[in-house]
Amino acid sequence: MNIVARELRANLKSLTIWCIAMILLIAVGMIKYAGLAGAGPGVAELIGQLPEAIKSILGLDWLDPTTIAGYYGVFFLYFMLLGGIHAVMLGAAIISKEERDKTADFLFVKPVRRRRVITAKLSAVMVNLVVFNLVTLLASMFFAARYNTGSSINRQIVCLMLALFFLQVIFAAIGAGISGLVRKPGKALSYAATLFLVMFFLSSAIELYPKIDFLQYLTPFRYFPIGPVMQGTFEPLFIVLTIAISLVFAGLTYLAFQKRDLLV
Amino acid sequence: MNIYRQENRMNLPAMLYWTLGMLLGLLFFMLMFPAISKDAVVITEVTKQFPPAVIRALGLNTLDLSTVLGFYSYVFVFILLVGAIYALKSGISTLSEEIRAKTADFLVSKPVRRTEIAAAKALSVVTLILLQTIIYVPLAFVVTKLTTQQDFDGRIFLAINLTLMLLQLFFVALGLLLAVVIKRIRNVLSIALGTVFALWVVQMLNQTLADPALAYLTPFAYFDLAGIIASGGYQANYLVADIILIITFAALAGFIYQRQDMPSV
Numbered sequence: 001m002n003i004v005a006r007e008l009r010a011n012l013k014s015l016t017i018w019c020i021a022m023i024l025l026i027a028v029g030m031i032k033y034a035g036l037a038g039a040g041p042g043v044a045e046l047i048g049q050l051p052e053a054i055k056s057i058l059g060l061d062w063l064d065p066t067t068i069a070g071y072y073g074v075f076f077l078y079f080m081l082l083g084g085i086h087a088v089m090l091g092a093a094i095i096s097k098e099e100r101d102k103t104a105d106f107l108f109v110k111p112v113r114r115r116r117v118i119t120a121k122l123s124a125v126m127v128n129l130v131v132f133n134l135v136t137l138l139a140s141m142f143f144a145a146r147y148n149t150g151s152s153i154n155r156q157i158v159c160l161m162l163a164l165f166f167l168q169v170i171f172a173a174i175g176a177g178i179s180g181l182v183r184k185p186g187k188a189l190s191y192a193a194t195l196f197l198v199m200f201f202l203s204s205a206i207e208l209y210p211k212i213d214f215l216q217y218l219t220p221f222r223y224f225p226i227g228p229v230m231q232g233t234f235e236p237l238f239i240v241l242t243i244a245i246s247l248v249f250a251g252l253t254y255l256a257f258q259k260r261d262l263l264v
Numbered sequence: 265m266n267i268y269r270q271e272n273r274m275n276l277p278a279m280l281y282w283t284l285g286m287l288l289g290l291l292f293f294m295l296m297f298p299a300i301s302k303d304a305v306v307i308t309e310v311t312k313q314f315p316p317a318v319i320r321a322l323g324l325n326t327l328d329l330s331t332v333l334g335f336y337s338y339v340f341v342f343i344l345l346v347g348a349i350y351a352l353k354s355g356i357s358t359l360s361e362e363i364r365a366k367t368a369d370f371l372v373s374k375p376v377r378r379t380e381i382a383a384a385k386a387l388s389v390v391t392l393i394l395l396q397t398i399i400y401v402p403l404a405f406v407v408t409k410l411t412t413q414q415d416f417d418g419r420i421f422l423a424i425n426l427t428l429m430l431l432q433l434f435f436v437a438l439g440l441l442l443a444v445v446i447k448r449i450r451n452v453l454s455i456a457l458g459t460v461f462a463l464w465v466v467q468m469l470n471q472t473l474a475d476p477a478l479a480y481l482t483p484f485a486y487f488d489l490a491g492i493i494a495s496g497g498y499q500a501n502y503l504v505a506d507i508i509l510i511i512t513f514a515a516l517a518g519f520i521y522q523r524q525d526m527p528s529v
Contacts, residue, residue: 014454021462032469078465085461089454097450189453193349194285196457201289201342208338209296 003107003117007094007124015128018086019135025078026136030143033071068144069153073226076160079136080167080221084196087168090128091175092192094121095253098262099185105264114258122176122250129168137161156230163224163234166242170220170249171196177249180256185263217241267371267381271358271388279392282350283399286343290404293339294411297332304329327490332416336408337424337489343404344431344484345464351393351432353456355439358385359521360449369528382440382521386514389436397429420496427487427498434483434506435460437513444520480505 095118098104108114140157174195179188203221206213216222223238308328328334359382362368372378404425408416439456443449467484479485479502486502 018458021458025462025465028466029469078468081461082458082465085454085457089451089457093451093454101450189451193453193457197346197349201292204342205293205296208293209300211299212296 001120003112003120004124004127007121008127011090011094011124011128014090015131018082018132022079022082022132022136023139025082026139026143029075030147033068034147068148068150069156069230072140072144072153072157073160073230076164076226079160079164080224081200083132083136083164083168084171084200084221086132087125087129087171088175088192088196089189090125091172091177092179092188093175094125094179095176095257096179096182096185096188099264102264104262108262115254118176118180118254118257122253125172125176126169129165129172133161133165133168136164155232159229159232160226163226163229166239167220167224169246170223170242173246173249173253177252177256180253180260183260183263220245265384267376267384268388268391271385272391275354275358275388275392279350279354279396280399282346283396286346286400287403287407289342289346290339291407291411293342294336294407297335297412301330301335304335327493332408332412332414333420333424333493334490335412336416336421337493340424340428340489344428345460347396347428347432348435348460348464348484349456350396351389351435352439352442352460353452354389354392355386355436356443356449356456357439357452358389359440359443359517360452363527364449366527366529368526372526378522379518382518386436386440386518390433393429393432393436396432397426400428401425417496420493423492423496423498424489427489427492430487430503430506431483433510434486434513437510437517440517441513441520444517444524483509 098107107117137157140161141154144153144157175192178192178195179185182188182191199219199221202215202219206216206219206222213222220242223242224234228235308330327338329338362371371381401422405418405421408421438459442455442459446455449455463482464484466482470478470482470485483506486506487498491499
């Protein structure tokens with residue numbers, strides 16, 4: 001419990017900065033919506049006339065950015081990106097930092113099993129993710145309601161936030177798993193960042209060229225397509241994948257870290 | 265001079281890895297060009313009929329993906345992101361690494377002025393960035409030529425690619441400044457990724473708003489690739505803004521570094 005509290009305190013500053021950044025982003029984005037809504041009916045009509053194939057290429061098949069729900073959906077892509085960075089870096093740093101800061105010997109000579117240290121650290125990560133998501137959720141609801149003239153979109157926002165949380169759990173687990181495996185403490189963050197970027201670019205490539213979508217299982221960014229998720233449908237296969245990947249990488253953290261000769 | 269050489273030697277391999285990554289990413293995307301350019305003709309036909317306000321409002325890209333340069337510019341955004349992360353990371357770590365590695369007192373107690381230390385380190389980062397440009401651009405040209413098998417304007421291709429360097433220099437300067445402003449930097453990469461992607465998201469928002477004043481907030485807005493393809497040159501006001509910010513950030517960083525309290529072990 002001490003370790004959890006210690007980790008929460010250590011991450012408080014960065015969590016605060018992330019939350020403020022998210023709130024600012026949502027605020028600015030929603031102000032932008034107010035400008036976009038003015039161009040409203042004409043645009044919706046124009047989109048309506050397009051053939052389906054073209055709509056899908058332009059990414060407009062499931063979202064109409066001139067409605068607030070559609071706009072929020074487009075906007076949400078960026079949340080996944082930023083939330084992913086937050087999670088993967090958090091997961092990677094929390095395990096590897098003891099060795100990097102040369103505090104590993106201090107922590108691991110305490111009469112606490114390594115297993116429990118990792119459990120405490122991963123719990124702290126979960127708390128961080130929950131706070132991050134709650135703040136994003138509340139800020140989204142607040143600013144969406146301010147500019148919303150139609151019916152409430154809170155239900156859609158909750159569904160999307162659930163997807164964001166799943167995505168973050170995957171990335172945090174991947175980050176932790178990598179830093180459990182990598183021996184050089186300085187390298188864990190680099191590997192985690194590289195993997196993150198590769199997954200992001202892969203997801204962009206699939207968007208650009210849908211014929212390679214058999215690769216979508218490799219990138220968590222494709223697990224929660226925004227259109228369906230907003231309607232409350234999560235594909236069972238991807239839920240299973242999310243749970244499996246998270247468990248495997250979290251398990252790897254325990255296995256690899258347990259037996260490792262720590263650099264001190 | 266010794267510091268400069270030591271920094272170069274230490275950071276050269278990382279730079280080569282990053283450059284390799286950028287080129288591999290480029291190759292991966294460019295391989296899709298033949299397949300996409302056919303579909304893209306249709307999209308261009310359709311979007312041409314949209315009024316400009318609508319294109320902006322929907323955040324559609326104004327690049328013509330059926331042409332080599334249009335497609336390259338689309339892909340180039342990812343290269344810019346990676347390059348920017350590398351530049352920001354290098355800028356931050358060069359002035360903060362010594363403190364993290366507890367070698368700062370060793371270095372600053374040498375009979376070398378702090379300004380010289382900071383200058384040598386910054387110069388080394390800039391050298392590596394320039395070297396990266398020199399490696400990247402010709403190889404990118406080869407990759408583009410081989411994957412597209414089409415002719416394109418080499419001068420505009422160069423103009424597009426040089427925005428990478430101009431953007432990277434901005435991020436180096438920003439990194440130097442962040443390194444001396446933020447107390448106790450632990451995770452350089454987290455800060456670099458967060459900052460670059462946050463500025464990029466601002467650019468995504470800005471594209472829709474198309475507010476020339478808001479564009480000054482993010483360096484990603486300084487170089488409009490579609491505009492470069494159309495006109496063959498940069499927009500003077502943003503280029504000037506870029507240069508002024510680079511000089512200001514770097515000078516400020518040097519000034520603060522001189523007065524920074526260096527922890528001794």
